[in-house]
Amino acid sequence: MNPDLNRLHPYPFEKLAQLKAGITPDKALKHIALSIGEPRHAPPGFVLEELVRSLDKIANYPLTKGIPELRQSIANWLCRRFKLPVDSVDIEKNILPVNGTREALFAFAQAMIKRDDNALVLMPNPFYQIYEGAAILAGAEPCFYNTTAETNYLPDFEAISDEHWRRCQLIYICTPGNPTGAVISKQQMQWLINKAEKFDFIIASDECYSEIYFDDNKPPCGLLEAAAEMGNSEYKRCVVFHSLSKRSNLPGLRSGFVAGDAQIMQAFLKYRTYHGSAMSGHHQYASICAWDDEQHVTESREIYRQKFNTVLSILSPVMDVKLPDAGFYLWPRTDMSDTDFAQKLFAQQNITVLPGQYLSRIADNINPGENHIRMALVATPEETTEAAHRIKHFLETR
Numbered sequence: 186m187n188p189d190l191n192r193l194h195p196y197p198f199e200k201l202a203q204l205k206a207g208i209t210p211d212k213a214l215k216h217i218a219l220s221i222g223e224p225r226h227a228p229p230g231f232v233l234e235e236l237v238r239s240l241d242k243i244a245n246y247p248l249t250k251g252i253p254e255l256r257q258s259i260a261n262w263l264c265r266r267f268k269l270p271v272d273s274v275d276i277e278k279n280i281l282p283v284n285g286t287r288e289a290l291f292a293f294a295q296a297m298i299k300r301d302d303n304a305l306v307l308m309p310n311p312f313y314q315i316y317e318g319a320a321i322l323a324g325a326e327p328c329f330y331n332t333t334a335e336t337n338y339l340p341d342f343e344a345i346s347d348e349h350w351r352r353c354q355l356i357y358i359c360t361p362g363n364p365t366g367a368v369i370s371k372q373q374m375q376w377l378i379n380k381a382e383k384f385d386f387i388i389a390s391d392e393c394y395s396e397i398y399f400d401d402n403k404p405p406c407g408l409l410e411a412a413a414e415m416g417n418s419e420y421k422r423c424v425v426f427h428s429l430s431k432r433s434n435l436p437g438l439r440s441g442f443v444a445g446d447a448q449i450m451q452a453f454l455k456y457r458t459y460h461g462s463a464m465s466g467h468h469q470y471a472s473i474c475a476w477d478d479e480q481h482v483t484e485s486r487e488i489y490r491q492k493f494n495t496v497l498s499i500l501s502p503v504m505d506v507k508l509p510d511a512g513f514y515l516w517p518r519t520d521m522s523d524t525d526f527a528q529k530l531f532a533q534q535n536i537t538v539l540p541g542q543y544l545s546r547i548a549d550n551i552n553p554g555e556n557h558i559r560m561a562l563v564a565t566p567e568e569t570t571e572a573a574h575r576i577k578h579f580l581e582t583r
């Protein structure tokens with residue numbers, strides 16, 4: 186067997202299950218899970234209708250590259266949302282549909298990493314654990330850059346040494362960040378693009394939370410937008426990962442896309458053709474409807490905005506919570522250990538939150554997830570409000 190499989194860490198939810206094992210919370214209180222980042226607003230009905238309408242496509246093998254109509258919808262969305270020059274996004278060269286960004290983020294490293302003793306993949310810490318597993322199974326060393334309160338939970342790219350940049354083949358960035366919600370600025374992205382050119386590495390920007398933001402006048406910047414604005418409209422060394430899971434409340438559709446540098450995308454397509462990861466035809470048609478519509482996205486954003494307003498008004502007097510730049514997580518500091526907090530909250534209030542240390546590793550002698558918890562405001566407004574009241578009560582009576 187591949188020995189690298191033994192280097193994979195247990196997933197955060199396995200550790201959480203262990204932490205909760207043997208505890209029996211008060212059954213009078215309904216369980217509320219704030220731990221899982223699964224969107225739970227209603228999926229758009231017209232997308233589901235199209236999914237059913239195009240079920241007959243199941244009779245054919247889909248192409249890995251996807252149908253041109255889907256790639257065109259994605260190109261239109263990208264150009265609209267990130268103000269890209271229309272002629273800079275060629276649906277034959279720059280776009281590939283994927284079965285959600287999770288598999289794509291993983292597959293990308295397998296296709297891009299040149300195996301040698303020095304191969305290094307940089308990634309944020311705390312982080313989405315797929316980046317780490319992808320690097321390990323691609324035969325590279327995962328290397329973490331911390332995102333802490335001291336830098337407003339943003340990466341401090343300038344603190345990374347030239348030695349690391351030299352070894353770096355691929356850097357994952359996550360903006361808006363999971364779990365921090367921090368959005369990397371255009372200037373920071375452009376700084377990184379210049380570094381990528383100097384040291385010849387690839388930037389993979391995980392932007393799957395980009396459509397959940399609070400200030401309508403300040404949608405998060407995307408990597409392709411930053412590249413185009415600095416004259417890199419061929420998107421050299423840049424790829425972005427987008428998803429319908431969070432944007433359109435369709436996590437079960439498994440639909441997203443990767444877009445960017447034509448040369449990279451060509452190699453990625455080759456890899457995917459062998460890997461056999463084409464999106465089913467009916468999912469492609471349903472995805473077109475979702476990418477073509479913004480109304481449902483605006484409505485969902487408004488629900489998040491209201492939930493954040495309510496939860497913050499309840500919790501801010503008792504806890505270090507603040508509105509993130511974007512995304513649907515709160516990432517407060519705790520004044521006891523994060524694992525104790527999660528365990529006691531579950532025991533006393535039947536609420537599950539994720540201890541921050543399960544989302545991070547020790548790097549530069551600190552574990553940046555420690556003494557933080559992640560709360561996903563994905564449930565109904567009623568449930569999230571109820572959860573906030575119970576957390577407040579927990580903090581006031583412990």
Ligand SMILES: Cc1ncc(COP(=O)(O)O)c(C=O)c1O
Pocket residue numbers: 222284285286287288313359362363391393427428429430431436440441
């Ligand atoms: C940061 C981040 N990237 C990617 C994903 C994967 O999303 P999907 O595969 O549904 O597109 C998630 C899901 O939780 C995530 O949090």
